[in-house]
Amino acid sequence: MSAQPALVVTIALLCSLPVTVGGAFLLQRLRSRSLALSMVVLTLIPVVALLVGVVATSGFMFNAALRTTGLVWLVVTAVCVPTAIFLGRSLARRSVWERDLRERERAAEAARRQLVAWVSHDLRTPLAGIRAMSEALADHVVSEPAEVADYAQRIRQESLRLSDMIDDLFELSRIHAGTRSRALSPVAVTDVVRAAVASVQPVAEASGVRVRVESVGDGTGPVVHGAATELVRVVRNLLGNAVRHTPVDGEVVVTTGTDAAEVWLQVDDACGGIPDAELPRVFDVAYRGGTRQREDAAPASNPVGAGLGLAIARGLVEAHSGRIKVANRGPGCRFEVRLPAAPATS
Numbered sequence: 167m168s169a170q171p172a173l174v175v176t177i178a179l180l181c182s183l184p185v186t187v188g189g190a191f192l193l194q195r196l197r198s199r200s201l202a203l204s205m206v207v208l209t210l211i212p213v214v215a216l217l218v219g220v221v222a223t224s225g226f227m228f229n230a231a232l233r234t235t236g237l238v239w240l241v242v243t244a245v246c247v248p249t250a251i252f253l254g255r256s257l258a259r260r261s262v263w264e265r266d267l268r269e270r271e272r273a274a275e276a277a278r279r280q281l282v283a284w285v286s287h288d289l290r291t292p293l294a295g296i297r298a299m300s301e302a303l304a305d306h307v308v309s310e311p312a313e314v315a316d317y318a319q320r321i322r323q324e325s326l327r328l329s330d331m332i333d334d335l336f337e338l339s340r341i342h343a344g345t346r347s348r349a350l351s352p353v354a355v356t357d358v359v360r361a362a363v364a365s366v367q368p369v370a371e372a373s374g375v376r377v378r379v380e381s382v383g384d385g386t387g388p389v390v391h392g393a394a395t396e397l398v399r400v401v402r403n404l405l406g407n408a409v410r411h412t413p414v415d416g417e418v419v420v421t422t423g424t425d426a427a428e429v430w431l432q433v434d435d436a437c438g439g440i441p442d443a444e445l446p447r448v449f450d451v452a453y454r455g456g457t458r459q460r461e462d463a464a465p466a467s468n469p470v471g472a473g474l475g476l477a478i479a480r481g482l483v484e485a486h487s488g489r490i491k492v493a494n495r496g497p498g499c500r501f502e503v504r505l506p507a508a509p510a511t512s
Contacts, residue, residue, distance in 0.1 A: 362401035
């Protein structure tokens with residue numbers, strides 16, 4: 167009788183071991199398959215091994231005790247397998263979410279490092295010019311009134327460029343932090359476009375680029391509910407980008423209109439287009455690549471920025487519950503902004 171338990175254990179081990187080894191091999195083959203399937207197999211391995219061990223140790227005598235054990239096994243299996251499928255799918259979704267989150271974090275960190283490198287370079291360039299010109303003035307290297315006035319004007323331009331870059335960085339940080347405070351009110355899109363065009367007109371004229379405004383509709387002018395200063399900045403950034411990449415004697419066209427419950431605004435340029443593979447990255451922070459512009463585009467009077475303008479435009483548009491996109495069209499690109507129309511007032 168003392169040998170009976172040892173015999174039972176030996177038989178159970180010999181019968182369940184192949185099931186365990188086979189299950190481990192199957193799990194190894196399922197590594198590239200779904201996590202839910204692997205969870206089901208992992209759950210069934212001990213359950214099947216237990217059934218095989220019980221049947222073997224009973225001597226394949228299907229008596230009442232074995233039938234009871236089989237019934238219990240079926241109940242346990244019916245509970246464990248759906249649970250394994252549910253947990254496997256939950257873990258799979260979480261794994262995918264965590265992987266996507268890690269990839270987004272890595273991409274954001276790479277973008278931040280690239281932004282720091284580019285902004286550092288862009289800050290050094292005007293600072294070096296300001297320093298050199300101020301030292302020349304201090305050392306009386308430049309003494310003629312006309313030359314002094316020219317140096318003073320160039321120092322002012324470089325200072326304004328630095329101020330614009332710092333403003334962009336501050337605005338972008340507020341967008342990411344969600345700390346912007348806005349006074350929302352009905353805003354006429356025509357007024358927004360008029361203010362934005364007026365601000366970029368001097369740069370456009372210096373670059374030899376024409377800016378033309380068109381409207382579509384009944385002439386009453388679309389109205390949105392938003393912050394006027396932020397919407398002007400959106401349009402100004404789009405226009406500045408368009409002018410910067412449009413060659414001399416080219417044209418930038420601004421079109422506005424309404425569609426159902428939305429107000430839309432389009433900015434068409436003549437930049438030569440953007441490679442299709444780079445279109446999804448246009449609104450990323452520090453993105454500056456890709457336009458197939460001609461050599462006479464982006465003159466010295468309109469230098470390339472730090473790649474923040476379009477990112478800021480997207481952030482401000484999304485803060486107004488709107489959408490912004492870009493597509494190649496004709497001789498260049500079309501940037502389109504869509505915003506919810508302001509509710510009609512009685």
